[in-house]
Amino acid sequence: MNEIINEITLISVVSLGAVGSMAAVILYFVAQRFKVIEDPRIDVVAELLPGANCGGCGLAGCRALAEAIVKAESLEGMSCPPGGNDVMKAIAAALGLEAAELEPMIAVLRCAGSREHAPPKVHYEGVMTCAFAHSLFCGEAGCPFGCLGCGDCVLACDFDAMHMDSKTGLPVILDDKCVACGACVKACPRSIIEMRKKGKKSRRIYVSCINREKGGVARKNCEVACIGCGKCVKECKFDAITLENNLAYIDFSKCTMCRKCPPVCPTNAIAELNFPPRKPKAETREQPVEA
Amino acid sequence: MGGVHPPENKITASRHIEELPVPGTVTIPISQHLGVPASPVVAKGDRVLTGQLIARGGGFISAHIHSSVTGKVVKIDDMMDSSGYRRKSVVIQTEADEWAEGIDLDAGIVRGCDLDGAAIVRKVNDMGIVGLGGATFPSHVKLMVPKGKKADYLIVNGVECEPYLTADHRLMLEKGEEILVGISIQMKALGVEQAIIGIESNKPDAIEVMGRLAASHAGVRVEALEVKYPQGAEKQLIKAAIGREVPSGKLPIEVGCVVHNVGTAFAVYEAVQKNMPLIRRVVTVAGKSMNKPGNFMVRIGTPVSALIEAAGGLPEDTGKVINGGPMMGKALNDLGVPVTKGTSGILVFTEMESHRKPVVACIRCGRCTTVCPMGLEPYLLSALSEKNRNEECEQERIMDCMECGSCMYICPSGRPLLDLMRVGKSRVGKIIRERTH
Numbered sequence: 001m002n003e004i005i006n007e008i009t010l011i012s013v014v015s016l017g018a019v020g021s022m023a024a025v026i027l028y029f030v031a032q033r034f035k036v037i038e039d040p041r042i043d044v045v046a047e048l049l050p051g052a053n054c055g056g057c058g059l060a061g062c063r064a065l066a067e068a069i070v071k072a073e074s075l076e077g078m079s080c081p082p083g084g085n086d087v088m089k090a091i092a093a094a095l096g097l098e099a100a101e102l103e104p105m106i107a108v109l110r111c112a113g114s115r116e117h118a119p120p121k122v123h124y125e126g127v128m129t130c131a132f133a134h135s136l137f138c139g140e141a142g143c144p145f146g147c148l149g150c151g152d153c154v155l156a157c158d159f160d161a162m163h164m165d166s167k168t169g170l171p172v173i174l175d176d177k178c179v180a181c182g183a184c185v186k187a188c189p190r191s192i193i194e195m196r197k198k199g200k201k202s203r204r205i206y207v208s209c210i211n212r213e214k215g216g217v218a219r220k221n222c223e224v225a226c227i228g229c230g231k232c233v234k235e236c237k238f239d240a241i242t243l244e245n246n247l248a249y250i251d252f253s254k255c256t257m258c259r260k261c262p263p264v265c266p267t268n269a270i271a272e273l274n275f276p277p278r279k280p281k282a283e284t285r286e287q288p289v290e291a
Numbered sequence: 292m293g294g295v296h297p298p299e300n301k302i303t304a305s306r307h308i309e310e311l312p313v314p315g316t317v318t319i320p321i322s323q324h325l326g327v328p329a330s331p332v333v334a335k336g337d338r339v340l341t342g343q344l345i346a347r348g349g350g351f352i353s354a355h356i357h358s359s360v361t362g363k364v365v366k367i368d369d370m371m372d373s374s375g376y377r378r379k380s381v382v383i384q385t386e387a388d389e390w391a392e393g394i395d396l397d398a399g400i401v402r403g404c405d406l407d408g409a410a411i412v413r414k415v416n417d418m419g420i421v422g423l424g425g426a427t428f429p430s431h432v433k434l435m436v437p438k439g440k441k442a443d444y445l446i447v448n449g450v451e452c453e454p455y456l457t458a459d460h461r462l463m464l465e466k467g468e469e470i471l472v473g474i475s476i477q478m479k480a481l482g483v484e485q486a487i488i489g490i491e492s493n494k495p496d497a498i499e500v501m502g503r504l505a506a507s508h509a510g511v512r513v514e515a516l517e518v519k520y521p522q523g524a525e526k527q528l529i530k531a532a533i534g535r536e537v538p539s540g541k542l543p544i545e546v547g548c549v550v551h552n553v554g555t556a557f558a559v560y561e562a563v564q565k566n567m568p569l570i571r572r573v574v575t576v577a578g579k580s581m582n583k584p585g586n587f588m589v590r591i592g593t594p595v596s597a598l599i600e601a602a603g604g605l606p607e608d609t610g611k612v613i614n615g616g617p618m619m620g621k622a623l624n625d626l627g628v629p630v631t632k633g634t635s636g637i638l639v640f641t642e643m644e645s646h647r648k649p650v651v652a653c654i655r656c657g658r659c660t661t662v663c664p665m666g667l668e669p670y671l672l673s674a675l676s677e678k679n680r681n682e683e684c685e686q687e688r689i690m691d692c693m694e695c696g697s698c699m700y701i702c703p704s705g706r707p708l709l710d711l712m713r714v715g716k717s718r719v720g721k722i723i724r725e726r727t728h
Contacts, residue, residue: 122624125647127710135717137375137624144376213369217377 041070041095048090049080054158056081056181075099082159082179104198105180107161107173111192112208112271113146114168118222134189142221145211147171147192156187175202175274197252201274205250205257207232208271212245219267226269232261293664294519294527295697297618299493303457303577306585308465311601313388317360317592319345320372320380323631324421325428326352331381337364342391342568345381348419354429354632355419357568359590362386371625373614373634380629383592393566400468401564404476411480411563418562419569419632423554424448424523425615427633430555434480440544445478445486446532449501449553450516450523452491453616456636458573459553461586463490463497467504470553473560475508481549486511487532488553493518520618521695525550527664539691554635574598574630578639580606589630596626598637610645613638618696648705659698659708665691669698669708676715681722684715690723692716 045066053061057080059068069078075097080087085101092099120140126132130152138144149169154162161177162184164170171184175198185193192210207226211218215227228246240254241261250261250270259278262270322328329346333339339358346356362385369377390396406414416431436442447470451459463470474486488505490498492515502513516522516531526537528550535546543550551559554572561567570591577584582603589598595612599605605612605626613620614628616636622645630637659669667688675684692712699709 122622127707127714129710129714131717132710132714135713136621138377142624213377217369 039070042066044094045069045091048087048094050083050087052082052158052179052181054082054179054181054183056179056183069095073097081105081181084179105195106175106178106198106202106204107180107182107184107193108196108204108206109147109171109173109192110194110206110208110210111145111147111170112224112269113141113143113222114165114170116168117224118143118146130187131189143211143218143225144213145190145192145209146222148190152187152189153184153193156183158183199252199257199274203257203275204252204271204273205255205259205262206252206271207248207250207269209269210247212247214246218246224268226265227267229266231264231266232270235261235264292666293662293697294521295662295700296519297454297700299518300454300577300579301457301460301493302455302579303575303584303586304460304494306457306461308461308573308586308588309601311587311589311593311598313360313385313590314593314597316365316382316384316594317358317590318370318372318380318382318594318627318629319356319359319592320370320378320629320631321346321356322378323356323427323591323633324354325426326350326354328379329353329356331367331379333358333364333367333381335364335366338362338386339364339383340389340391342394342570344568345383348416348429352429352432354421354431355417355568356381357419357570358383359570359592360385361389371628373621373623373628373631375621375624395565395567397565400472402472404472404479404563406479406563408480408482411476414563415480415559418558418567420555420558420562421569421632422552423558423572423632423635424552425619425633425635427631430551430559433549433551434477436481436549437544441547442481442483442544442549443485443547444533444549445474445481445483446528446543446548446550447474447486447488447553447556448523448525448528448550449488449490449494449497450528451494452518452520452523453618453620453636454520455577455638456575456616457577458575458586458635460494460497462557462573463494463501463553466557467500469560470556471501471504471508471511472564473556473558474511476559476563477549477551477556478510483549484510488513489516489522489528489532490514491516491518491522520697521664521693524664524693524695526693539688569632572630572632572634574634575636576602576639577636578606578641579644580608580641581639582606589634591632592629594627594629595623595637598630599626599639602639606639606641608641608643609639610642611640613640618700619694647707650706651704653704653706656703658701658703662697662701664695664697665693667692669712670706672715673706673708673711676711676718679718681715681719685719685722689715689719 046063049062051062057065059065088099118141124140128150130148130150133148139148147170151164153171159177159179161174162171165172209226211225218225219227226247230243232248233241233243238254240251242249262272327349329348331346333345341361343358345358348355362383365384366382370380371377412431412434420430421427478486498515505511514532529548537543558569574589575586576598584602612623614623672689696709
């Protein structure tokens with residue numbers, strides 16, 4: 001009995017061993033023949049990238065950016081929005097390249113048409129996707145440019161930097177979490193979200209409206225719409241504001257944050273974020289207090 | 292294959308077509324058809340006559356637009372229309388009802404037509420005729436058989452499978468002979484020997500009338516079809532009438548068919564025999580809560596509110612006003628929007644009727660798959676579309692969806708199947724267009 005078992009064991013060990021070593025030889029030659037030679041620096045760069053695969057660099061993911069950087073042998077035109085300048089500097093150091101210092105950016109919602117300012121006239125009951133609502137009608141408030149409030153941008157955000165405010169019906173962007181990857185910009189069917197310079201201490205001034213209709217029509221649907229009156233353009237001493245198609249636009253590369261334009265806007269369409277509160281105006285202080 | 296049986300609610304089936312008075316102002320959008328919008332040829336302040344050309348079609352797949360009243364152009368501006376957006380329209384203040392030269396207003400039927408095919412097509416184009424079934428595809432394009440193809444059947448759609456709507460039904464009863472002359476003209480333009488008028492068997496009176504009248508027109512016959520929605524969809528109608536199946540992604544001409552609506556046949560008759568441009572159409576105004584629902588002959592550009600007024604005014608508990616049928620129509624966001632060439636009905640729903648069921652989880656019952664007339668799997672397609680999986684959507688033939696809404700109607704979980712499929716369809720359509728360019 002033992003002999004038979006020994007024989008079976010022997011046969012199996014020998015035959016399997018032979019098959020195994022033959023396969024090993026074949027695999028060795030196949031591996032030699034189809035060897036993929038990869039630059040070891042790609043792994044180094046990929047290790048330094050955040051690994052969020054957000055696509056903010058414009059490529060398919062972190063690995064793709066690493067490959068592109070190593071292939072180009074330069075950091076020109078490459079950036080990692082979530083990693084920021086620190087990551088780019090580390091990569092530059094590892095590869096012995098120069099990294100350009102980029103201004104940090106942030107997503108900005110250019111619509112202030114909350115339920116209070118732009119009251120809904122009809123009720124939307126379809127699927128909660130901006131893409132669909134946009135294909136159906138101009139929106140509950142009647143503004144064909146304004147936020148639809150279904151939250152496609154919030155869904156697109158990989159960094160938990162956005163949420164819908166249930167009171168206003170508008171998305172909120174969190175300054176400290178937004179990495180400016182641009183996913184929300186792509187997700188918005190109406191291109192309401194813009195990437196703007198983050199600014200010192202996160203201070204920003206921008207026209208919070210993209211309505212290009214005539215002033216009267218825009219105002220009918222939303223009381224904080226830009227009506228294209230041009231007062232801010234006149235007020236600006238730095239040529240930072242341009243008026244086109246009934247809509248003012250503040251160029252963030254020219255704006256000096258002097259805060260002169262927001263008070264002159266008749267509809268309060270210019271938003272200023274994270275500034276200290278304004279001192280009360282002189283004339284209001286001087287007004288006599290009546291009992 | 293597939294199909295659903297929604298309650299018919301054809302409450303206006305016995306109401307005669309009533310001529311609606313000419314409204315004080317009309318708003319005529321320059322894009323009332325599929326294809327390139329027309330471009331206005333009038334300016335603010337111009338006086339126009341009823342039936343005068345006011346906007347010229349912008350290309351091959353486009354249609355001319357004519358004034359539906361006599362009066363002064365007060366503005367050419369963006370106005371709200373049934374698309375839900377403000378789009379360019381010509382607004383005309385009515386002064387009188389003076390018809391442009393050459394239009395025959397006599398009620399007598401003109402039978403003989405000695406024009407040749409090309410001349411008929413030219414006239415249909417000149418008069419701005421588009422498909423009146425709802426899709427508003429320019430009719431002259433459909434009357435020209437593409438090179439290398441041959442048509443042997445004209446199928447005339449008198450199905451009207453949407454609940455509530457009775458515009459085509461009434462038109463067949465009251466203008467049957469005109470429709471048949473229109474069909475003969477279309478047959479001549481297409482060079483076909485046979486025409487089949489498809490009518491659902493829930494309209495025995497229309498089948499009887501059209502059958503009797505068709506006897507005196509060579510090659511035309513009436514086919515009674517099973518009652519189900521969407522029997523009137525192009526591909527379903529061809530299958531039901533002559534048993535041919537149009538391949539996925541192809542047009543009916545591939546199987547030698549051209550489909551026109553009965554309303555279009557009537558418009559073609561008026562255009563060719565009476566020089567009448569498409570400036571009016573039959574619209575059903577209905578709803579369970581309406582006082583005087585009916586079928587109206589309406590000038591294009593009449594505000595919807597005027598139609599509702601004519602049907603007894605807007606009931607107090609109205610929750611929704613729909614442009615079109617209850618299955619494929621779209622809720623209006625403003626009652627000032629005008630009737631356009633594609634408006635087949637205005638339906639008023641009460642607050643009770645107008646809301647969707649609450650959405651709960653899919654229970655995998657598979658009813659959406661059973662009822663889909665195109666043999667798709669709506670539960671799967673909607674899930675793929677929701678997850679942005681466009682390639683799989685394309686493989687699962689999302690582009691074959693004709694948006695009939697049967698899946699959403701039957702879904703016991705109230706899932707927004709069609710909404711999601713439409714999103715997926717537009718995304719996949721964009722990808723396909725980018726790939727081919």
